[in-house]
Amino acid sequence: MRGYSVALILTLGSLPLGCEKRSEPGPSAGASGGTPTPPPGTSASSPTPADTKVPGSPSGGAAVSDSDVILLGEVGSLTGSEATFGISTRDGIELALKEANQAGGVKGKKVAVRVYDDQGKPEEAANAVTRLISQDRVKLILGEVASSNSLAMAPKCQSGQVPMITPSSTNPKVTAVGDYIFRVCFIDPFQGFVMAKFAKENLKFTRAAVLKDLKSAYSLGLTEVFTRKFTEMGGKIVATEAYSKGDSDFRAQLTAIKGHKPDAIYVPGYYTDVGIVARQAREIGIKAPLLGGDGWDSEKLWELGGSAIVGSYFSNHYSPDDPSPRVQSFLTKYKAAYGGIPDSLAALGYDAANVAIHAMQQAPDLSGPSIRAAIAQTKDFPGVAGTITLDENRNPVKPAVVLQVGSGKNKYIATISP
Ligand code: PHE
Numbered sequence: 058m059r060g061y062s063v064a065l066i067l068t069l070g071s072l073p074l075g076c077e078k079r080s081e082p083g084p085s086a087g088a089s090g091g092t093p094t095p096p097p098g099t100s101a102s103s104p105t106p107a108d109t110k111v112p113g114s115p116s117g118g119a120a121v122s123d124s125d126v127i128l129l130g131e132v133g134s135l136t137g138s139e140a141t142f143g144i145s146t147r148d149g150i151e152l153a154l155k156e157a158n159q160a161g162g163v164k165g166k167k168v169a170v171r172v173y174d175d176q177g178k179p180e181e182a183a184n185a186v187t188r189l190i191s192q193d194r195v196k197l198i199l200g201e202v203a204s205s206n207s208l209a210m211a212p213k214c215q216s217g218q219v220p221m222i223t224p225s226s227t228n229p230k231v232t233a234v235g236d237y238i239f240r241v242c243f244i245d246p247f248q249g250f251v252m253a254k255f256a257k258e259n260l261k262f263t264r265a266a267v268l269k270d271l272k273s274a275y276s277l278g279l280t281e282v283f284t285r286k287f288t289e290m291g292g293k294i295v296a297t298e299a300y301s302k303g304d305s306d307f308r309a310q311l312t313a314i315k316g317h318k319p320d321a322i323y324v325p326g327y328y329t330d331v332g333i334v335a336r337q338a339r340e341i342g343i344k345a346p347l348l349g350g351d352g353w354d355s356e357k358l359w360e361l362g363g364s365a366i367v368g369s370y371f372s373n374h375y376s377p378d379d380p381s382p383r384v385q386s387f388l389t390k391y392k393a394a395y396g397g398i399p400d401s402l403a404a405l406g407y408d409a410a411n412v413a414i415h416a417m418q419q420a421p422d423l424s425g426p427s428i429r430a431a432i433a434q435t436k437d438f439p440g441v442a443g444t445i446t447l448d449e450n451r452n453p454v455k456p457a458v459v460l461q462v463g464s465g466k467n468k469y470i471a472t473i474s475p
Contacts, residue, residue, distance in 0.1 A: 104185045106193075107135050108147070108172040113155030127163055127423065129154075129170045129413065130189035132200035132210060134177035138303075138329040141355040142202035142402050146224055147172055148395050149406025150199055153414065155394075163417045170410075171195065179209035186210045190217040196423050197222065199409050202402060203327070204228035204275040211238045218425035220432055222413055224405035225374070227351065228278045232451045237425070239432050239451045241408045241440060242374055243475075245275070245350075249282025251372045251457045251473045252323065252348050257290040259459075259471065260370075262320035265348070266296040268310055268334060270326045273302060279325035279350050295319050300330070307334050311341055321345050327352040332361025339365040346370060354400050359465050367464055372457045374401035375442040376469040379458075387441040401442060408440035 111126060131150055133143025150170055158167045171193055173185035182201050189195045190213065198214055198221045201207045207226035214221035215235035222239045223231055227248055232238045256262045265287055270276035284294050295317035298310035311334070314322060322338065324331050324347050331353050338347065349371040358366060377388055377398050387407065391399040399407075415438065416431035417423060438445040443455035456474040460467040 104173050104175070104181060104188055106171045107174040109169060110151060110154075110172075111158065111167050111169040112151045113158035114167060125166055127166050127168045127417065128193060128195050129168060129410075130186075130193060130195035130198040130200075131170050131172045132175050132182050132185045132189070132198065132206070133172065133202060134206070135172070135174035137177035139177040139203060139327050141328070141357055141400070142177075142225075143174065145355075145400050145402035146200070146202055146406035148391070149224070149399065149403035149408075150410040152391060152394055152403075153407045153410035156390075157411075157414045163414060164423070168414065168417075170199070175201065175206060177203065177206070179206050182206040183209040183213060186213045190214070190219050195219065196417070196425075197413050197428055199224065199406070199413065201226060203273070204231055204278070205273055207231045208234070208274055211235070214238060218429070220413075220416075220425060220429045222409045222432065224409035225351070225402055226275075228274045229452075230274065230278075236433070236451070237429050239412075239435075239447060241412055241445050241453060242351075242405055242442070243455045243457060244452050245278045246282050247454075247475055248350050248372050248457055249279045249325075250286045251459065252350065252370075253283050253286035253290060253292070254473060255370065255372075255459050255471065256321055256323075256348055257287060257292050260321070263292050264295045264318065264320045265292060265323055266298070266314040266317060266319035266321075267294060267323045268298050268300065268307070268314065268326075270330065271299045271301050273326070275350075275352060276325045280323070283323050283325065302327075302330065304330070305333060307337050308341060311338050311343060315341060315343050319345055321348050323348045325350045325352065328355040328358040329361060332358055332363075332366060335362040335365040335369065351401060353462075354402065356397070356400065358462065362462070364464070366462050369462050370459055370470065371462070372473075373460050373467075374455075374457065375404050376458045376460060376467070378469045383439060384441055404441040408438075408442055408445065411440070412438055412445060 133146050135143040154168050175181035202225045204226040207223045211234035215237045220237050225242050227245045229244045269280040296314045347369040351373050353371040420427040420431040435447045445453045454475050456472050459471045461470050
């Protein structure tokens with residue numbers, strides 16, 4: 058219980074949203090007045106919260122006690138090779154909570170979020186959930202981004218009867234864990250179809266190679282769908298090669314792929330690996346574009362891939378170029394708070410938090426079963442990354458966009474609907 062009561066002695070207003078886009082865990086991480094001191098012997102089995110915030114609290118207020126605050130948890134990769142995933146998601150979540158708190162909160166209380174950094178590792182994600190449920194006693198958990206990490210968290214949320222909403226994990230197995238597990242993004246059977254269709258029909262490609270990450274549920278799932286759909290559409294998969302997350306030399310696989318003369322290489326990985334793959338592909342003389350999924354979405358991709366990634370295509374959840382008022386008003390608010398262009402993780406973090414807030418407002422009480430039932434009712438919810446109606450498997454059905462990587466900015470190419 059120590060973490061819970063201590064953590065909530067937060068000075069209102071001491072934790073404003075930053076004015077700049079943070080590329081590292083916020084300066085308040087672990088340093089804010091009321092953040093609990095790390096427990097002795099902090100280790101993998103005992104993660105330390107990176108942050109606890111009551112976004113949108115008036116400045117100069119008094120201390121907050123347990124009973125004034127509804128505590129949510131977030132688990133994300135704030136460090137490691139997928140750091141931008143967790144950071145952007147956290148920024149989106151905090152923006153949503155700030156707005157909700159300024160509009161009166163939930164049932165007369167402020168909503169706070171305690172954030173744990175899992176360093177992008179499934180074991181750490183699972184440990185963080187144990188801590189959030191048994192020690193911090195959160196009402197609901199937001200996260201993770203990477204499907205393998207969400208898969209490590211979901212069974213614990215299910216058995217603990219604490220609803221979990223993943224903003225952005227697209228592997229179908231995540232929500233299949235049970236009726237406490239929800240998502241606000243489309244799923245990979247659709248996303249894999251989108252890129253197969255785009256490659257075959259828009260780009261008129263007939264020969265594709267695949268380079269998959271054996272350690273990622275996301276990458277394996279997308280590989281399976283893309284391969285099946287592209288073949289069904291009359292295309293040919295000329296080579297499938299594999300790597301494991303953390304590898305840094307992809308030349309052997311790329312050399313094997315080059316021999317098969319593909320029109321494109323599908324690389325359903327995360328941005329750090331993709332950036333290196335792109336450079337090494339060009340180095341050995343491959344000119345074919347790379348194709349990918351939402352895992353490419355990071356401002357770091359431009360830095361890591363340089364000119365080697367420019368011209369390649371990936372499927373994603375939204376485009377900041379979408380002129381719709383919903384997207385443009387989110388962009389304006391996000392820029393004012395953080396000073397950057399929100400990626401789809403930020404948009405989906407914002408959407409997940411808003412769905413959670415709406416459900417808690419609707420629920421008769423804040424027990425796990427009541428919040429769960431309210432989330433399951435989500436219908437026509439106006440998300441930034443599309444309208445959210447959850448089906449009986451707790452997944453929304455939404456269109457995807459195809460973006461082309463430019464230098465320092467992606468270009469919107471197409472919207473593909475289910
Ligand atoms: N969909 C990815 C997964 O399930 C995560 C992701 C979502 C990454 C959106 C970037 C953008 O693993």
